[in-house]
Amino acid sequence: MFANSHLTDDILRIAEDNNHSRDTCSFLRGTVGAVINNYMPMPDFLIATSLYCHGSAQTFYSLSKKYNRPFYYIDVPYDYNRPYAIDYVAKQIENIMLKMADNCKREFNINKLKTAIEYSNQARDYYVEVNELRKNKPTPMLGGEAIDYAIMLAHTFGCKEMVEICETLYRELKGRVDSRIGSLDEERHRILWRQLRPYYTLAPLEYLERKHRAAIVFEEANHVYWERMDPEDPFRSLARKLLSNYGFGEVQRWLDSTKSFVVDYSIDGIVEFAHWGCRFLSASTQMLKDALRDKDIPVLILDGDCIDRRDYSDGQIKTRIDAFVEILGRKKRLKG
Amino acid sequence: MGKGKVLLIDDNEIVLRAIEKLLIKEGYELTVIDDGKKALEVIKNISFNLIITDLRMPDFDGIQTIEKIRQIQAESKSSLSKFMIITAYPDADVFDKVSRLNIYRFMIKPFDKDIFLDAIEKCLDVKEGMRGEKSDFWETFGNKKIIDDFIAKQTEYNKRLIIQKGLPILGWNNTYVPEEIIIAAGFIPYRVMGASIPISLSKTYLSGNLCSNVQSVLECGLNGDYNFLDGIIIGGSTDVTKRLYDAWVRYANVPFGHLFDIPKRFDENAIIHYRESICFLIEEIEKYFKTKISGLNIAEAVSICNKSRKLLTGLNALRKTANPPVTPQQFLEICKLAMTGDKNSFNISLANLLDKIKPEAGEKEGFRILLTGSFQDQPWLLDVIESCGGIVVCEDLCTRYRYFSGLAREGSDPISAIAERYIKFKAPSATFVSQDERAEYLLDLIKEFKIGGVIYHILKFDDPYLFEFPDIKETLSGCGIPVLRIETEHNTTAVGQIMTRIQAFMETLKSGNPRRETAGCNK
Numbered sequence: 001m002f003a004n005s006h007l008t009d010d011i012l013r014i015a016e017d018n019n020h021s022r023d024t025c026s027f028l029r030g031t032v033g034a035v036i037n038n039y040m041p042m043p044d045f046l047i048a049t050s051l052y053c054h055g056s057a058q059t060f061y062s063l064s065k066k067y068n069r070p071f072y073y074i075d076v077p078y079d080y081n082r083p084y085a086i087d088y089v090a091k092q093i094e095n096i097m098l099k100m101a102d103n104c105k106r107e108f109n110i111n112k113l114k115t116a117i118e119y120s121n122q123a124r125d126y127y128v129e130v131n132e133l134r135k136n137k138p139t140p141m142l143g144g145e146a147i148d149y150a151i152m153l154a155h156t157f158g159c160k161e162m163v164e165i166c167e168t169l170y171r172e173l174k175g176r177v178d179s180r181i182g183s184l185d186e187e188r189h190r191i192l193w194r195q196l197r198p199y200y201t202l203a204p205l206e207y208l209e210r211k212h213r214a215a216i217v218f219e220e221a222n223h224v225y226w227e228r229m230d231p232e233d234p235f236r237s238l239a240r241k242l243l244s245n246y247g248f249g250e251v252q253r254w255l256d257s258t259k260s261f262v263v264d265y266s267i268d269g270i271v272e273f274a275h276w277g278c279r280f281l282s283a284s285t286q287m288l289k290d291a292l293r294d295k296d297i298p299v300l301i302l303d304g305d306c307i308d309r310r311d312y313s314d315g316q317i318k319t320r321i322d323a324f325v326e327i328l329g330r331k332k333r334l335k336g
Numbered sequence: 337m338g339k340g341k342v343l344l345i346d347d348n349e350i351v352l353r354a355i356e357k358l359l360i361k362e363g364y365e366l367t368v369i370d371d372g373k374k375a376l377e378v379i380k381n382i383s384f385n386l387i388i389t390d391l392r393m394p395d396f397d398g399i400q401t402i403e404k405i406r407q408i409q410a411e412s413k414s415s416l417s418k419f420m421i422i423t424a425y426p427d428a429d430v431f432d433k434v435s436r437l438n439i440y441r442f443m444i445k446p447f448d449k450d451i452f453l454d455a456i457e458k459c460l461d462v463k464e465g466m467r468g469e470k471s472d473f474w475e476t477f478g479n480k481k482i483i484d485d486f487i488a489k490q491t492e493y494n495k496r497l498i499i500q501k502g503l504p505i506l507g508w509n510n511t512y513v514p515e516e517i518i519i520a521a522g523f524i525p526y527r528v529m530g531a532s533i534p535i536s537l538s539k540t541y542l543s544g545n546l547c548s549n550v551q552s553v554l555e556c557g558l559n560g561d562y563n564f565l566d567g568i569i570i571g572g573s574t575d576v577t578k579r580l581y582d583a584w585v586r587y588a589n590v591p592f593g594h595l596f597d598i599p600k601r602f603d604e605n606a607i608i609h610y611r612e613s614i615c616f617l618i619e620e621i622e623k624y625f626k627t628k629i630s631g632l633n634i635a636e637a638v639s640i641c642n643k644s645r646k647l648l649t650g651l652n653a654l655r656k657t658a659n660p661p662v663t664p665q666q667f668l669e670i671c672k673l674a675m676t677g678d679k680n681s682f683n684i685s686l687a688n689l690l691d692k693i694k695p696e697a698g699e700k701e702g703f704r705i706l707l708t709g710s711f712q713d714q715p716w717l718l719d720v721i722e723s724c725g726g727i728v729v730c731e732d733l734c735t736r737y738r739y740f741s742g743l744a745r746e747g748s749d750p751i752s753a754i755a756e757r758y759i760k761f762k763a764p765s766a767t768f769v770s771q772d773e774r775a776e777y778l779l780d781l782i783k784e785f786k787i788g789g790v791i792y793h794i795l796k797f798d799d800p801y802l803f804e805f806p807d808i809k810e811t812l813s814g815c816g817i818p819v820l821r822i823e824t825e826h827n828t829t830a831v832g833q834i835m836t837r838i839q840a841f842m843e844t845l846k847s848g849n850p851r852r853e854t855a856g857c858n859k
Contacts, residue, residue, distance in 0.1 A: 075605055079597050
């Protein structure tokens with residue numbers, strides 16, 4: 001949000017002035033700066049999981065001390081297939097929910113949780129269909145629009161409104177597919193987008209799509225990786241959802257799902273926006289390239305920062321995209 | 337009766353006569369013999385206060401002579417003699433053998449007449465019986481030589497283990513990987529660390545914005561430096577080490593690979609999680625190596641690891657003194673030896689070393705520094721701090737204190753005991769979400785080791801420490817403790833710049849005069 005509004009320069013600087021290194025993830029550094037500048041509302045509590053990012057838990061823990069508010073932490077085992085894992089995570093979720101209710105001086109109502117899970121399932125079902133529709137040629141929706149739905153995926157599943165949003169989106173895309181309306185007048189290449197985007201500009205995505213007619217037909221961040229949940233078994237269902245996050249665990253799990261996207265979405269090339277502060281994602285790049293070698297899929301890595309625009313170089317990014325699209329074109333010509 | 341009964345054994349006629357003349361003149365009752373075997377007969381009839389023996393003699397050398405005499409005296413319950421060895425060939429092998437004998441004195445020929453007489457006088461001036469009397473052995477060489485020789489010997493021993501390859505060797509990378517399980521499986525645990533070599537191969541597989549230690553470790557793996565390993569266990573303590581595992585099993589040559597999952601909190605959940613990780617590791621080792629790890633094996637391994645921890649804690653405690661007998665460089669090497677070889681042999685040798693180290697008199701000049709932060713296994717930083725006027729007396733690092741601190745409970749349910757040790761009792765690292773607990777424990781160390789200033793060392797891109805630092809700095813500074821943050825890379829650091837910053841830090845310490853005064857909070 002701050003990056004979209006170009007407010008990040010200030011908040012990043014103030015965090016750096018307070019000993020937060022510029023080498024850390026700017027999502028987190030920006031959050032710290034925003035807290036220092038009093039841009040954030042006072043939370044009732046803070047919560048983090050061990051999925052993906054170590055720094056987020058440390059940052060939230062630190063902020064909980066500053067706010068003098070409780071910090072809750074869900075420890076998700078890396079060995080997600082171990083027999084103990086589901087019950088272990090479920091128990092933590094249950095305990096934390098009870099503590100949250102207590103902290104907010106409310107009674108914990110299991111029925112409300114069941115309702116939220118019902119809504120989550122309904123939204124999920126529509127979103128799975130949306131992703132199915134996006135496999136069509138020509139693509140009914142571009143990545144430049146779709147990528148920001150990932151934020152909703154993370155924050156609003158379980159709300160009634162999310163069901164309506166997902167349903168509306170589904171109907172819109174269904175209409176486009178049924179009428180064979182593409183998002184571009186010409187779809188030269190089909191791109192899979194990895195990771196997030198620079199939130200202060202849409203330029204790289206628009207450049208790919210508008211200038212080169214390389215449609216971003218799917219983004220990994222929009223993948224619905226979890227199964228439907230059972231409202232009668234809410235804690236274990238939520239635990240299963242956390243444990244089924246394909247980005248967590250051995251890298252092979254992630255590579256397998258990327259490979260399946262390549263087939264399912266008829267992908268010609270992959271573009272990854274490698275967020276500077278994200279070790280976990282950056283560290284898998286070469287393994288991804290190797291895994292896709294047999295599929296002969298070019299991969300473009302755009303090094304950058306999702307939040308910090310201070311080092312962003314539009315010219316450089318565009319030059320690299322030009323070269324990448326040139327490779328895609330050559331490959332297409334060779335294939336006839 | 338003269339000043340005391342002395343037996344002199346030496347096959348060199350000239351030495352024999354020279355010492356004979358000297359000691360008789362001084363009033364000692366002297367018996368001279370040119371052969372160790374003959375001495376065994378003589379001691380059956382005469383009780384000597386002191387036996388001086390040459391080391392190298394035909395048939396029966398000085399060490400055999402001493403051992404045999406001790407045996408005879410013990411069996412006959414006659415009074416025990418003290419021993420002094422004199423030799424013209426003091427090589428490292430000899431030194432090691434002699435050091436295990438616990439004799440009164442070791443002297444190198446030719447020696448100063450007055451020192452020799454003084455040593456004998458002091459020896460006979462004390463009550464009968466050598467057992468329980470502190471050896472003056474160290475006076476010959478001093479702590480530095482004794483410790484250096486220990487390091488040289490043990491390094492050689494660890495190297496031989498790799499070459500001879502008697503037992504399988506399993507690599508590990510992180511102090512949250514339980515060495516106990518590796519030992520219980522009958523294997524040797526060996527910590528994989530990076531080296532001072534340029535990083536090139538690993539950059540092909542891991543991106544440049546990752547911790548340089550991880551890059552360096554992978555570089556060594558890809559270079560084949562760890563081809564002697566039968567497998568590797570990577571502790572998944574950070575986002576990057578998890579990817580190190582992925583890269584290692586894909587690109588480095590390793591028959592067995594396992595990622596050991598590590599929780600990030602200290603609560604009861606973490607113990608359950610850690611326990612499960614141990615059980616998974618045991619299953620995997622048993623399956624791959626077709627072996628069985630019993631509860632008894634694990635209990636024994638707990639005891640062996642505890643022994644190492646106790647000994648290293650004992651050695652570290654000597655550094656609390658005003659003039660630490662162990663240098664930080666030596667301490668680093670000793671800890672590395674503990675992590676890269678057979679623990680049983682290490683324990684015996686270190687126990688022996690601890691017996692010999694004596695407190696140093698006086699006070700070492702310099703500011704007492706606590707070094708904390710990221711992985712650090714190179715002596716250069718210690719050298720730089722020393723050259724700027726600091727003495728590193730404690731390292732809150734995973735290659736030192738955080739490796740050996742905290743014991744596991746010995747007794748029933750050893751798997752739970754191991755889990756409790758790693759989660760509850762071991763000094764925590766920043767890979768745990770625990771800035772408050774970390775700050776508190778650092779304050780304890782600051783008090784205990786009378787620290788004047790803290791150097792917080794971060795390897796570039798090492799997230800846990802980058803994220804932790806602001807909170808730690810705030811707490812320590814709030815308690816009036818000066819903190820310097822330095823950032824380096826594992827292999828390529830501009831030493832000049834670091835030195836300038838440390839020099840400036842020392843200047844600030846000087847102006848605050850914090851030497852030996854701990855400005856810690858009243859906890």
